[in-house]
Amino acid sequence: MNKLMQLRGGRGVSAAATAAALVLGGGAAASAYWGTTGSGSGSQTAGQLQVLTTEALAQPAGGQQPITPGGAADAAVRVTNPNSYPVELYSVASAGPATADAAHAQCVTTGITFQNPAVPLAPTVTVPASGSLTVVLPGAVAMDLTSDPGCQGASFRIPLTLEVRK
Structure with a gap:
């Protein structure tokens, strides 16, 4: 019985030693893999977004x-996009007070306000590459009762x- 125990004990130690060797060997391989180093250089120039133009539609x-x-x-x-790639119209916001055309010099107080739509615009609006798109913003322009006759x-x-945004 002692011999049987010794053999089993010997095999157990041998299996444990083999497993430990595999684990340690694997750890060394992983360490070598993750421990690699190198050097080099590269460069890239970022493109410049061309300015989009807008035109309000009078009708x-x-x-x-x-x-x-x-x-x-x-x-x-x-909205006209001169870029060679499409862009997403993310937001539209007022950039100052409304003014009347030159033929209406008596219109000093316009009473006109622009209601900024929620950001980001929903649904998403994509302006095609080298193209134009008309965007309708429902109820975005208001005129209060203070406007001049x-x-x-x-x-x-x-x-x-x-x-x-690109």
């Missing part, structure tokens, strides 16, 4: 009346800031 959308004091209207803006029939310039 009301089909079935929509011109804006009046106390009312709201959709803002329709044509001289604003009747005026067209308004509303400066906007667009944020785009």
